[in-house]
Structure formats: C-alpha cells, structure tokens
Amino acid sequence: MHGAGHLLEVFFLLLAAQFMGWLFRRFNQPAVIGEVLAGVLVGPALLGLAHEGEILEFMAELGAIFLLFMVGLETRLRDILAVGREAFLVAVLGVAFPFVGGYFFGLAIGFDQLPSLFLGTALVATSVGITARVLQELGVLSRAYSRIILGAAVIDDVLGLIVLAVVNGVAQSGTLELGTALRITLLSVVFVGSAVLLVPLVRRIPFHALPVGSPFGFALLVGIGLASLAATIGLAPIVGAFLAGMLLAEVREELHLEEPVQAIESFLAPIFFAMVGVRLELSALASASILLYGSMVLLIALLGKLLGGFLGALSQGFRRAVVVGVGMAPRGEVGLIVAALGLAAGAVNEEEYALVLFMVVGTTLLAPLFLRPSITWAERAPEPKASQEPLDEARG
Amino acid sequence: MHGAGHLLEVFFLLLAAQFMGWLFRRFNQPAVIGEVLAGVLVGPALLGLAHEGEILEFMAELGAIFLLFMVGLETRLRDILAVGREAFLVAVLGVAFPFVGGYFFGLAIGFDQLPSLFLGTALVATSVGITARVLQELGVLSRAYSRIILGAAVIDDVLGLIVLAVVNGVAQSGTLELGTALRITLLSVVFVGSAVLLVPLVRRIPFHALPVGSPFGFALLVGIGLASLAATIGLAPIVGAFLAGMLLAEVREELHLEEPVQAIESFLAPIFFAMVGVRLELSALASASILLYGSMVLLIALLGKLLGGFLGALSQGFRRAVVVGVGMAPRGEVGLIVAALGLAAGAVNEEEYALVLFMVVGTTLLAPLFLRPSITWAERAPEPKASQEPLDEARG
Numbered sequence: 001m002h003g004a005g006h007l008l009e010v011f012f013l014l015l016a017a018q019f020m021g022w023l024f025r026r027f028n029q030p031a032v033i034g035e036v037l038a039g040v041l042v043g044p045a046l047l048g049l050a051h052e053g054e055i056l057e058f059m060a061e062l063g064a065i066f067l068l069f070m071v072g073l074e075t076r077l078r079d080i081l082a083v084g085r086e087a088f089l090v091a092v093l094g095v096a097f098p099f100v101g102g103y104f105f106g107l108a109i110g111f112d113q114l115p116s117l118f119l120g121t122a123l124v125a126t127s128v129g130i131t132a133r134v135l136q137e138l139g140v141l142s143r144a145y146s147r148i149i150l151g152a153a154v155i156d157d158v159l160g161l162i163v164l165a166v167v168n169g170v171a172q173s174g175t176l177e178l179g180t181a182l183r184i185t186l187l188s189v190v191f192v193g194s195a196v197l198l199v200p201l202v203r204r205i206p207f208h209a210l211p212v213g214s215p216f217g218f219a220l221l222v223g224i225g226l227a228s229l230a231a232t233i234g235l236a237p238i239v240g241a242f243l244a245g246m247l248l249a250e251v252r253e254e255l256h257l258e259e260p261v262q263a264i265e266s267f268l269a270p271i272f273f274a275m276v277g278v279r280l281e282l283s284a285l286a287s288a289s290i291l292l293y294g295s296m297v298l299l300i301a302l303l304g305k306l307l308g309g310f311l312g313a314l315s316q317g318f319r320r321a322v323v324v325g326v327g328m329a330p331r332g333e334v335g336l337i338v339a340a341l342g343l344a345a346g347a348v349n350e351e352e353y354a355l356v357l358f359m360v361v362g363t364t365l366l367a368p369l370f371l372r373p374s375i376t377w378a379e380r381a382p383e384p385k386a387s388q389e390p391l392d393e394a395r396g
Numbered sequence: 397m398h399g400a401g402h403l404l405e406v407f408f409l410l411l412a413a414q415f416m417g418w419l420f421r422r423f424n425q426p427a428v429i430g431e432v433l434a435g436v437l438v439g440p441a442l443l444g445l446a447h448e449g450e451i452l453e454f455m456a457e458l459g460a461i462f463l464l465f466m467v468g469l470e471t472r473l474r475d476i477l478a479v480g481r482e483a484f485l486v487a488v489l490g491v492a493f494p495f496v497g498g499y500f501f502g503l504a505i506g507f508d509q510l511p512s513l514f515l516g517t518a519l520v521a522t523s524v525g526i527t528a529r530v531l532q533e534l535g536v537l538s539r540a541y542s543r544i545i546l547g548a549a550v551i552d553d554v555l556g557l558i559v560l561a562v563v564n565g566v567a568q569s570g571t572l573e574l575g576t577a578l579r580i581t582l583l584s585v586v587f588v589g590s591a592v593l594l595v596p597l598v599r600r601i602p603f604h605a606l607p608v609g610s611p612f613g614f615a616l617l618v619g620i621g622l623a624s625l626a627a628t629i630g631l632a633p634i635v636g637a638f639l640a641g642m643l644l645a646e647v648r649e650e651l652h653l654e655e656p657v658q659a660i661e662s663f664l665a666p667i668f669f670a671m672v673g674v675r676l677e678l679s680a681l682a683s684a685s686i687l688l689y690g691s692m693v694l695l696i697a698l699l700g701k702l703l704g705g706f707l708g709a710l711s712q713g714f715r716r717a718v719v720v721g722v723g724m725a726p727r728g729e730v731g732l733i734v735a736a737l738g739l740a741a742g743a744v745n746e747e748e749y750a751l752v753l754f755m756v757v758g759t760t761l762l763a764p765l766f767l768r769p770s771i772t773w774a775e776r777a778p779e780p781k782a783s784q785e786p787l788d789e790a791r792g
Contacts, residue, residue: 058402224407
C-alpha cells in the first residue's frame with residue numbers, strides 16, 4: 001500500500017553514516033570520512049541496501065545546501081573581505097595550476113588536445129563541502145585560513161564555470177565561443193556581487209512583519225531561493241546557499257537561526273557524504289593502468305591546489321598557508337560532471353572518465369585525512385599577523 | 397551543469413505555502429488550508445510551477461512523517477491508554493459507518509457489488525495529518541479529545557489495512573482470502589503492540605553511550621526506522637513515526653529532542669500539505685454528475701466519521717465528542733490509493749475514482765475549517781469529568 005523503498009534506503013544510509021562517523025571520531029579522525037565509507041558499505045559495491053537514484057541524489061543535494069547554508073551563517077562578509085586578496089589569489093592559482101597540469105599530463109600520456117582540455121577542466125573545481133564539515137567539526141570556521149578557503153571556494157566555482165563553458169564550447173563547435181563565455185562570466189559575477197552588496201541592507205528588513213510563517217521560514221526561503229538561482233545560472237547550488245547564509249549571518253542571533261538550520265543540516269548532510277560513497281563504482285577503478293595513471297592525476301590534482309592555496313595564502317604564514325592548500329584540495333561531483341560532459345561530447349572515453357573518478361575519490365578521502373593534522377600543526381604556531389581572528393570568536 | 401528543476405519547485409512550494417499559511421492565520425483560519433491551496437496555486441492546475449513527481453512526493457512523505465513524529469513526541473502513552481476504550485470505539489465505529497454507508501450508497505446508485513465495496517473501503521481511512529496540525533497550532537494536543545483522535549487514528553489505520561486486504565483479495569481472486577487478512581492483522585497488531593510495550597524500557601537506554609552521532613541522531617534513526625518498518629508491513633509510515641515519537645516522548649526533555657525535530661517539521665510539513673494541493677486534478681471534478689454524486693459521497697464520509705467519533709467519545713461530553721468526530725473526518729491519499737487499486741483491478745472506473753477524489757478534497761478542506769470553531773466551542777464548556785487533562789499541561 002505504501003512503498004517503504006526509499007525510506008528504508010534513507011534509514012540504512014543514516015544508520016551507517018552515524019555509526020561510521022562515531023567510529024572515526026572515536027579514533028580522532030574526521031567523521032566525514034566515516035560517512036563516505038558508510039556509503040560504500042551500504043551502497044551497491046558491498047551490501048546493496050542503498051542505490052543511486054533521483055530521490056537520494058536530491059536529498060544529498062539538499063544536505064550539501066544546508067551544510068553550506070549553516071557555514072555561511074557562521075561567516076561574516078567583512079571577515080571574508082578582510083582576506084579578499086588572499087582568497088582571490090588562492091582561487092586563481094588553484095584553478096590555473098591543476099588545469100595546466102592536467103592538460104599537459106594528458107598530452108604527455110598521448111591524449112588528443114580536446115580530452116586533455118577536459119582532463120584539465122575536471123581538476124579545476126574544489127568541492128568545499130568536505131572541508132567545510134571538517135572546519136566546522138574542529139570549531140575553526142572563524143579563523144582567517146577558513147575564511148580564505150570559503151571565499152576562494154566561491155570564486156573558484158565561478159572560475160570553474162567559465163573554464164567549463166569555454167572548453168565545452170570548443171568541444172561542441174570546435175571554436176572558442178567568446179559570447180557564451182562572456183555571458184556566463186557576467187551572470188555569475190552579477191549574482192555573487194548582488195549578494196555581497198545586499199549584506200549591509202539585511203538589518204533593515206522587518207523580519208517579523210513579513211508575510212511568511214516565521215523568520216526561520218523566511219530564512220529557508222532565502223537559502224533555497226539563492227541555491228536554486230545559483231543552479232539556474234549554472235553555478236553550484238551550494239554557492240548560493242553559502243551566500244544566503246552569509247547574508248543572514250548579519251541577523252542570525254536576533255532571529256535564532258542557527259539551531260533550526262543545524263537541526264536540518266544534521267539530518268541531511270550525512271546523506272550527502274554517504275551518497276558520495278554510494279556513487280563509488282569501485283569496479284571501474286580496478287585496472288592496473290587506471291591505478292597507475294589515476295595516481296598521477298591524483299597527485300597533479302593535489303599538488304595543483306596545494307601549491308595554489310599555499311602561494312595564494314602565504315601572507316598567513318607557512319603553516320596556515322599549507323592548511324589553505326590542503327583545504328582547497330577535495331574535488332567532487334563537478335569534476336565528474338565535467339568528465340561526463342566530455343563523454344557526452346565524444347571528447348572523452350570511459351577510461352579517461354575513470355581517471356577523473358579515481359582523482360575525485362582520492363582527493364575526497366585524502367584531503368580530510370591531512371586537513372586535521374595540518375590544522376592542529378598550524379594552531380600550534382604563534383599568531384603571525386593582525387588578520388588572524390581573536391580566539392574568543394572560535395567555537396572550538 | 398547543475399539542475400535547478402526540483403530545487404526551484406521546492407522553493408515555489410515553500411514560498412506559496414508560507415504566504416498562504418500566513419494569510420489564513422491572519423484571518424483566524426487554519427494555516428493548513430492555506431498551505432493546501434498554495435499547492436493548487438503553484439500546481440499544474442494554475443501556475444504550473446510545481447508538479448507531481450517522485451522527488452516532491454518523497455519530500456511530502458517525509459514532511460508527514462516528521463509532523464506525526466513531532467506530535468508523537470508531545471504525546472505520552474499513558475495519556476492515550478487513559479482514553480484507550482474511547483479511542484478503540486471511535487476507530488471501530490468510524491471505520492464501520494463510512495464503510496457500510498459507502499457500500500450501500502454504491503449499490504443504491506447502481507454500482508455492482510465490487511465497486512461498491514471499493515467505494516466503502518475508500519471512505520474508511522482517516523488521514524490524521526491535517527487534524528494533528530490544527531491541534532498543534534491551537535496548542536490543544538494534551539487534551540483528552542486530542543489523545544482520543546490520535547489513538548483512534550493508529551487503530552483506524554490498522555483496521556483500514558485489514559479491510560483493504562480483504563476487499564482487494566476479493567477483487568483479485570473472487571474469494572475471501574482469510575489467510576492474507578489474518579497475516580496482515582497479526583503483523584500490524586504485533587508492530588503497534590511491540591512499540592507500546594517498549595515504552596517503559598526507553599528510559600533505560602544509555603543514550604549518550606550509543607555508537608551514533610548524537611541523541612538527536614539516534615532519535616532520527618528511531619523515527620525513520622519505525623516509519624519504514626510500518627510502510628514495509630503495509631501500514632502508513634506516519635503511524636510508525638507517531639509511535640516512534642511516543643516512545644521518545646519519555647526522554648524528550650533530557651535529550652532536547654523537540655526543537656530540532658520541530659525545525660525539520662517546519663521545513664518539510666508545508667511541502668506535504670502543499671503537495672496535497674498540487675495533486676488536485678480540478679478538471680477531473682468538473683462534471684455535473686461528479687459534483688452531485690460526489691457531494692453525496694462527501695456527506696456520507698463526513699457523517700460516517702462524525703457519528704463514529706461522536707458516539708465513541710460521548711463519555712467526554714457532547715461538545716468534545718463533536719470535536720473528536722470532526723477531527724476524524726479528513727481523508728487523504730489512502731482513500732485515493734484504495735480507489736487506484738480498484739482501478740488497477742478493473743473493479744472501479746474513472747468516474748468512480750473521481751467521486752473518491754471529490755470526497756478526499758472535500759474532507760481535507762472542510763474538516764479543518766470546522767475543527768477550529770468546534771474546539772473553541774468545546775473549550776468554552778465546563779470540564780466534564782476526571783479524564784480531562786489539567787489545563788497547565790496544554791500549550792495554548
């Protein structure tokens with residue numbers, strides 16, 4: 001009479017994610033790695049209790065949206081602007097290095113021009129969800145290096161979108177379509193810019209007089225509204241959600257927004273991370289050539305972001321610059337989407353897709369593993385300069 | 397690159413539901429009617445901004461689950477058991493009257509035996525979501541009449557499942573399959589019974605020592621776990637969610653469960669009610685014969701539950717017995733599922749399906765409209781007897 005199917009899948013995902021998250025925390029490892037492995041465990045690769053599908057993918061997307069919405073709520077625009085120069089540099093270098101590295105590696109192992117371009121493009125976009133979760137867990141979201149990572153992630157997504165538009169345009173028509181690229185650049189800059197310009201006006205909104213259910217209800221509308229708007233123009237929904245959170249950060253105390261948003265996040269975000277594991281087709285990676293070349297691509301992906309983040313954030317001191325580099329390293333579904341677009345355009349074959357998959361899995365699991373110790377190590381260093389936030393603003 | 401489709405649909409649903417809910421509350425009407433009409437507004441019937449589909453249906457189901465989970469959290473088993481006799485009577489009479497009424501009405505207007513049985517069956521199941529929301533809004537969940545309604549809704553669902561199993565069995569094989577009916581009866585009684593028997597043991601669980609993310613995380617597992625278990629044996633998921641809430645009601649203060657569950661409910665429950673409106677095929681109702689016969693079926697559906705509830709709860713005094721009757725009146729998707737099963741079995745035609753649809757729409761909109769004034773009217777009457785809860789336990 002009533003179908004239990006998807007409800008049961010959600011149950012198994014949550015059960016496994018909670019247990020594995022608990023296990024990893026117990027051994028002082030990031031819970032998020034446990035949650036990803038929980039997805040591998042209950043996914044088709046092992047137990048087969050949860051599968052890829054429209055519904056779970058949507059729940060996962062909502063999870064990422066609420067995660068970044070929450071992180072945005074804990075982020076003030078002025079703190080991002082204070083490290084704006086660093087964030088911009090980190091984003092630009094962190095896009096340039098992996099792109100160039102991936103492109104030339106492709107040519108070096110005998111790919112044609114176009115597949116090499118796609119390989120470079122697939123290495124570009126940081127997936128900030130994992131890093132954000134680790135920063136949140138450690139209570140260091142208010143640190144300057146965290147602000148740099150978050151600001152850079154927004155710019156990174158805009159840059160990644162532009163690169164993809166150009167490369168995909170070349171794949172479709174064989175020529176550089178400057179018009180499309182310009183239109184996308186303009187749209188995404190206007191979107192991010194408008195959100196930033198709106199921040200000073202947020203305090204003037206008469207929240208309790210709005211024709212909505214409650215101030216929290218209005219906050220939900222802003223979060224989901226900006227996430228869908230971002231998705232409509234081609235940006236990641238989480239970029240919209242982060243900007244929405246940052247807008248509402250100005251009034252989060254008065255409106256008591258943190259607790260209810262965190263409640264929704266703690267329900268849905270583990271589904272996001274577990275679904276990363278569910279999607280993992282381990283069998284696609286089980287070939288010697290993919291393990292070999294995949295490791296090289298993984299290394300380029302890691303070094304590219306590490307170097308970009310490190311050089312861009314060097315003003316923060318050596319150790320904190322390393323944290324930024326590690327924090328920018330995780331790649332996610334955008335890389336896979338790029339590779340899938342390449343497949344669809346006939347510019348990329350299944351083997352090249354598997355290399356990108358290998359790189360995504362590797363960065364997803366390695367980055368949080370290294371992020372924790374590197375933060376501990378950076379926190380032991382003396383305060384380098386004025387841009388560092390005072391300790392009392394930190395949660396942990 | 398990222399699809400905005402379903403995210404935008406969720407946004408429009410939430411936007412319309414919040415505005416219409418606000419509007420109805422402003423005019424002292426139940427917000428839930430506004431939310432249903434919001435779905436009609438943005439649905440395919442009018443603006444076409446949201447559509448029926450797997451993802452939104454699932455979100456809606458989660459919304460109903462969290463609504464009844466929350467209501468369960470505010471309900472103690474002992475309060476239900478204190479009115480157990482009344483709840484049982486209300487459920488039995490409230491199933492018998494509409495079933496018999498629908499069956500004979502079907503025969504009277506010339507239906508065959510089998511379609512008449514399906515018509516009776518479609519009138520059986522109360523959809524307690526709407527009533528629960530109104531009781532919650534008015535802060536009267538702790539009143540004896542609310543306990544009777546909630547207890548009766550659980551028994552009603554079990555009875556409805558048995559009736560459906562019998563009628564569907566007859567439609568499939570032409571004979572009464574006693575084995576199937578017995579199996580289903582046993583399963584659902586064991587399910588509800590086990591949940592009830594577990595209540596005294598809940599306080600002994602070492603919540604903070606469990607290998608999960610947090611006590612709230614464990615509560616989520618219990619809620620979604622029992623909801624999926626209920627769905628697996630054929631009961632409504634909301635019955636499982638309600639029982640889960642009632643189990644955890646024993647420890648809700650210590651574990652601070654109410655605020656986070658309410659946060660998730662306030663996000664998802666409006667989607668549930670708005671989707672009721674989205675599903676509304678108004679065009680299917682636009683025929684003179686359906687309006688005429690539909691009104692009669694609606695009347696039988698309303699009077700059947702009203703009379704069953706009234707007679708079953710008469711010990712509470714005249715006015716409170718009326719509240720119980722009105723509270724049991726809303727029908728929902730189970731009625732439509734019954735009719736759809738009849739369609740699939742070839743025992744029901746499109747016109748008869750439309751009659752059931754008309755009845756569901758009518759009870760969904762009329763019951764909350766009458767429930768509010770009848771509660772106000774009952775609350776003005778003097779306390780009738782000891783079974784009434786003391787006022788200080790009420791929220792409103």
